[in-house]
Amino acid sequence: MNTIFRQNQLYTFLLYCNDTYLNKEVLDCGAGGNIPPLAIFSEQGYKTYGIDISSDQISRAKKFEEKNNLNLAIKQGDMRSLPFKDGSISFIYSYNSIFHMRKEEIRKVIKEIHRVLPLGGLAFINFASTNDWRSTIGECVGQGEYLQEENGQKILHSYFAENEAEKYFEGFKIIYKENRIREGYANAETKITLGFIDYIVEKI
Amino acid sequence: MNTIFRQNQLYTFLLYCNDTYLNKEVLDCGAGGNIPPLAIFSEQGYKTYGIDISSDQISRAKKFEEKNNLNLAIKQGDMRSLPFKDGSISFIYSYNSIFHMRKEEIRKVIKEIHRVLPLGGLAFINFASTNDWRSTIGECVGQGEYLQEENGQKILHSYFAENEAEKYFEGFKIIYKENRIREGYANAETKITLGFIDYIVEKI
Numbered sequence: 001m002n003t004i005f006r007q008n009q010l011y012t013f014l015l016y017c018n019d020t021y022l023n024k025e026v027l028d029c030g031a032g033g034n035i036p037p038l039a040i041f042s043e044q045g046y047k048t049y050g051i052d053i054s055s056d057q058i059s060r061a062k063k064f065e066e067k068n069n070l071n072l073a074i075k076q077g078d079m080r081s082l083p084f085k086d087g088s089i090s091f092i093y094s095y096n097s098i099f100h101m102r103k104e105e106i107r108k109v110i111k112e113i114h115r116v117l118p119l120g121g122l123a124f125i126n127f128a129s130t131n132d133w134r135s136t137i138g139e140c141v142g143q144g145e146y147l148q149e150e151n152g153q154k155i156l157h158s159y160f161a162e163n164e165a166e167k168y169f170e171g172f173k174i175i176y177k178e179n180r181i182r183e184g185y186a187n188a189e190t191k192i193t194l195g196f197i198d199y200i201v202e203k204i
Numbered sequence: 205m206n207t208i209f210r211q212n213q214l215y216t217f218l219l220y221c222n223d224t225y226l227n228k229e230v231l232d233c234g235a236g237g238n239i240p241p242l243a244i245f246s247e248q249g250y251k252t253y254g255i256d257i258s259s260d261q262i263s264r265a266k267k268f269e270e271k272n273n274l275n276l277a278i279k280q281g282d283m284r285s286l287p288f289k290d291g292s293i294s295f296i297y298s299y300n301s302i303f304h305m306r307k308e309e310i311r312k313v314i315k316e317i318h319r320v321l322p323l324g325g326l327a328f329i330n331f332a333s334t335n336d337w338r339s340t341i342g343e344c345v346g347q348g349e350y351l352q353e354e355n356g357q358k359i360l361h362s363y364f365a366e367n368e369a370e371k372y373f374e375g376f377k378i379i380y381k382e383n384r385i386r387e388g389y390a391n392a393e394t395k396i397t398l399g400f401i402d403y404i405v406e407k408i
Binding site for chain 1: 210212215222247381382385386387
């Protein structure tokens with residue numbers, strides 16, 4: 001496999017995981033898609049587990065797995081109720097996924113992640129921030145919560161102020177936080193600003 | 205080679221380079237060190253060139269090259285006068301390197317990078333930002349320019365406000381910019397904030 005991943009935080013999280021003495025096992029929440037990030041964990045000798053709520057995204061990942069002769073163990077599932085025992089998985093990764101839920105649901109998901117990690121276990125979780133150009137676009141359904149059109153569907157996005165998400169990290173220590181404001185082009189003319197806040201947290 | 209690079213922007217730049225039709229050739233300015241980033245370009249089929257002003261850093265890279273059976277063509281050289289012909293290298297990468305110069309020198313280096321790139325060529329350049337906890341520490345020798353103690357030596361660091369560096373990008377189009385504010389721990393007790401601004405620019 002010679003794949004380069006667009007989500008470059010994946011590499012940062014992997015280095016943090018490699019740097020512990022915990023069992024090499026990782027769960028990706030929102031694990032599907034054309035280039036499943038679990039592939040690089042697998043290549044680095046990790047036992048992988050994935051869940052995704054979308055069967056389409058799981059099918060896309062399966063195609064990648066077949067092409068690259070991998071079995072990443074991605075199943076359909078819901079982050080709000082993780083099908084894993086307490087303290088059973090050392091590392092949990094969730095990229096550009098959790099903020100498609102309402103804020104009260106996000107709180108529940110992070111409690112679930114806490115439950116499934118052992119002491120010292122690490123999670124990567126990122127949030128869309130209020131720096132994002134879309135952060136007030138669409139139908140407002142709650143504070144910082146918007147329904148936005150994407151490919152003809154209404155998709156929920158929750159946006160977070162700089163430290164807002166940290167209230168969910170009870171029982172965790174934040175060991176890494178990056179507030180990223182990215183400027184780029186949606187097309188040749190349209191300049192846009194994307195905002196994300198990435199966390200790596202350790203269960204304490 | 206199964207190396208994961210700490211400088212995760214490297215992967216982002218590589219994807220931008222892979223996405224063009226230019227010759228696969230890359231120059232790293234500040235190319236030395238224990239894990240030379242040119243290694244991943246080499247793995248992806250690029251012809252590599254590197255310069256570094258420090259013979260120590262070049263020796264470290266050589267050890268990596270020997271261990272991994274690579275020849276990355278890293279030579280001693282000075283970014284202020286690149287030993288390459290006009291328009292001769294498609295991609296130029298410079299990570300955590302340029303801001304160890306004074307601002308007027310940085311202007312010259314970026315002019316040199318512009319000279320060596322062909323039309324459409326891409327450069328990755330990053331800057332330390334005024335969000336960094338060290339941005340007013342040390343002996344001030346110019347606006348945002350500080351001499352700071354590092355391993356017993358006085359090392360120059362230039363810090364940039366959010367859009368300040370953009371005046372140097374005459375003849376370039378900024379196609380990617382990320383303003384990153386990272387919080388982490390220098391050790392178990394000391395929390396610090398690091399600030400960087402990354403650019404990918406295209407010669408126009």
